[in-house]
Amino acid sequence: MNDRPHRPPIALRSIAFFEAVKGALVLAAVCGLLSLRHTDLHAATDAFLLKHGINPERHYMKLFIDGVAHATNHHVGQIAGIAFVYAMVRFVEAYGLWRERHWAEWFAVISAGIYLPLELTHFGRHPSSFNAGVIVVNMLIILYLATLLGQQRAGRQRALAKTAEPPQKAARPGIGKAPDAGAPQHHVSFK
Numbered sequence: 106m107n108d109r110p111h112r113p114p115i116a117l118r119s120i121a122f123f124e125a126v127k128g129a130l131v132l133a134a135v136c137g138l139l140s141l142r143h144t145d146l147h148a149a150t151d152a153f154l155l156k157h158g159i160n161p162e163r164h165y166m167k168l169f170i171d172g173v174a175h176a177t178n179h180h181v182g183q184i185a186g187i188a189f190v191y192a193m194v195r196f197v198e199a200y201g202l203w204r205e206r207h208w209a210e211w212f213a214v215i216s217a218g219i220y221l222p223l224e225l226t227h228f229g230r231h232p233s234s235f236n237a238g239v240i241v242v243n244m245l246i247i248l249y250l251a252t253l254l255g256q257q258r259a260g261r262q263r264a265l266a267k268t269a270e271p272p273q274k275a276a277r278p279g280i281g282k283a284p285d286a287g288a289p290q291h292h293v294s295f296k
Contacts, residue, residue, distance in 0.1 A: 116249055120213065121202035128195030135188045142181050146173045207257065214250045217243045 141149050150173045154161045161170060198216065201209020221243055228236040 117202055117205065120246055121199045124195050124202065125199035128192040128199065131188050131192040131195065135185045135192065138181055139185050210250050210254055214247055214254065217247045
């Protein structure tokens, strides 16, 4: 007998950890966003980027700064609410994957699959090795979880087939057997 407790595969635990980290990062961003609710967002964003050695004159940084500058306090609350819900979804998914819940595996396949067309479109417009890496990682996650789901389904079908088979009856000698080919045939005819 195997006395060791069952442990989920390391890949499943890694995906769960990754989802929890994404949730934690988004939650930290929400807290940071809410702490800036009554400040000059343009100046705060510019100062933050300069403090961390990021050039605010780069194209994407300008877009980011402009987006932050146009956010009103009302928009900040909406963005924070949506981000909070997203973080909670990531935490629930991470919990389910860590505990090997079947629903969480389906949820992870669907959520990764939903983002894939957006990532491919983004890669088509802005090809980079980082974007390609994100796509490859998401495809590997989808492939792994789909394989895991397929294995679980096959296991359930095998278990169902075992319980659905009727028990074999013990055959009585001479009943239900085909006669031997070499044995003499006895025919009775009634005339």
